[in-house]
Amino acid sequence: MTVTVRFAPSPTGLIHIGNARTALFNWLFAMKNGGRFIQRFDDTDVLRSKQEYADAILYDLHWLGIFPDATDYQSRRFDAYDAAVEKLKAAGLLYACYETSEELELKRKIRLSRKLPPVYGREALKLTGEEREALEVEGRKPHWRFLLPNFRDNPFETERTEIQWDDVVRGEETVDLASLSDPVLVREDGTYLYTLPSVVDDIDMGVTHVIRGDDHVTNTGVQIALFKALGAEPPAFGHHNLLTTSTGEGLSKRSGALSIKSLRESGLEPMAVASLAVLIGTSESVTAVPHMSELAERFDPEATSKSASKFDPAELIVLNRALLHQLPFNEAQDRLSALGVSGEKAESFWLAVRGNLEKLGDAVTWWRIVNQGPEEPVELSDKDREFVNQAFDMLPEEPWDGSTWKAWTGAVKEETKRKGKTLFMPLRLALTGLASGPELADLLPLLGREGTLARRP
Structure with a gap:
């Protein structure tokens, strides 16, 4: 069996660092296991989904170092979803509901007032054929719910039904289907919600491992039941912790906060972004990893914390600096x-x-x-100006190398009796115009004697 993972964002905006975390977890998992990475666009929301966002997501992934083995779009697979719907209907596992959102909200409040869990009571299952026909004559169109397997004989007498799995990230997980409402799979207008297309695609594409954010843990219980209802073996699931902003706010494609595009355009290195996106919120120390293969070696999904992690962009600068300092x-x-x-x-x-x-x-x-030379004219005191001119008079002849600076400043020190900051700072300012920067021993050979003399104040 070839390990097969997928990254399946909706192309309704730019992906952010939190989305990249999911993509990288899947990519690194595939790398470690010699597997395949499928890029799937969950674009069943045809009004909000745009090709320009899909293209931007692919560009962002390539910049990060992720290169999918295959790319697909849910908007091209409606026939497969239609077939799954008919299969569920034939098995009596998909039923029509006619309540409006206002009516559902009222039912939820009534259940809460009775200290009952606010789950859907399956009232639509009690409708007769005549009642359904009357509702449709009234102009109502049904939405369709998946009948969860949380009862023995009577769907109105639910009982605790545990769905358990060994989570790739979190270990043993359990979801009680009796605590959940039957999920809506098809809206009134015939469009699909996330759940059904995702399961059908995972089946058809041979996905073996679904790794995603831990906000999907409850969904996983429902989806495992749906896999089985469609006659398929569920894949393994893994749920990593989520990233928030440094102030604890959730990330959103719509807001554009910390988008990969903005991080790239700010001049950051892709491996600085990847290192922080993967290692933050794990037991691994967050360090700058120069290559994806090395990051794959360090990647351990089980080392991920169960609590959300705050993402501080300032940490990216630290990692970026470390990567550049060792970049060949x-x-x-x-x-x-x-x-x-x-x-x-x-x-x-x-x-x-x-x-x-x-x-x-x-x-x-x-x-x-x-x-x-310096971008702005160098401002020196009269004494420092006199000192720099004296030092320039003592410049050695070429050729210059890495030892020239030490030899030159040693002779200047002996002649002028200046030392420390009073010796070096005026020379640095004259040569570069800045009070800090690279070692002048390394810069001096690049300037050359002529270039240095051209900076005489």
Whole structure:
């Protein structure tokens, strides 16, 4: 059996870091087990679903390093869902209901007032053929509910019916079907809710493992019953904890909060996003993992906490910085070249500045400083200006290398008696225009003697 997983968002907006967590959990699970990853778009809501969002989701996944083995759309599979509906109807497991939303809400309140669980009482099962016909003549169209197997002989006498599974993430899980209402599978207008298409697709696509957020735990009990009603063996299920904002709010595609697109456009590295999305809320320490294969080795779904985890974007900067500080030139070269950082000095430049970057795009600033000098005129006191000019008079002849800075400043120190910050800071300001940055021992050979003298104040 080939392990087969799926990521099935609705293309009604941009995916966010929480969605990416689900996609990455599935991708890494497939990687660890030599399996397949199916990208499925749950686009049965034809009014809100848009191809532009589906395309954007695929782009985001590719940027993260996820490359599906197959892509499918639920909007192209209505025949399969129609066939499943007819099968359930024939088995007496799908029944027509005519209550309005207002009537259902009233029934719920009545049950609560009687200290009964607010589940649907299956009143529609008591309707005669004549009563149903009268309701339809009245203009009502039915919605269709799945009859849960939570009774022996009489559907109005439910009893505790446990659906149990060994959750890939959470361990043993149990859902009591008697505590749930029969789920609506088909709306009044004939469109499908999430549950039925998802199960039919998982059957037809050979999905062996469904890994998703823990807000679906209760749904899983219903879906396992539906798998069995359709004559299929349920897949294994896993439910990871959810991510919230740093203030504890839920993430939403509609709000665009922490969307993968916004994180990408802010200049973050994909593996910084992937590392935090996967490792946060687990027993693993959150560190910057440079490659997806290494992240797969560290990935352990069972190490995931059962409580929600707060996602702080500030942590991404820490991870991003760590990734850049160890990023080899050959992996950065093409991207640097696209930014205008190229030529014989590019590799030495990268090795000199990467330790001071938060985002790769910051290299452009230092490339400009190296090649053109400080962006703004340097402000020095009269004494520091005199000192810098004296130091520039003492510049050694070329060739220069990594030892030139030490030799030069050593001679300047001996001559001027300056030391520490009073020695180094005026020189740094004159050379770069900034009070901090890469080691000047690494930058000086890139400037060259001519380039250094051009910065004389």
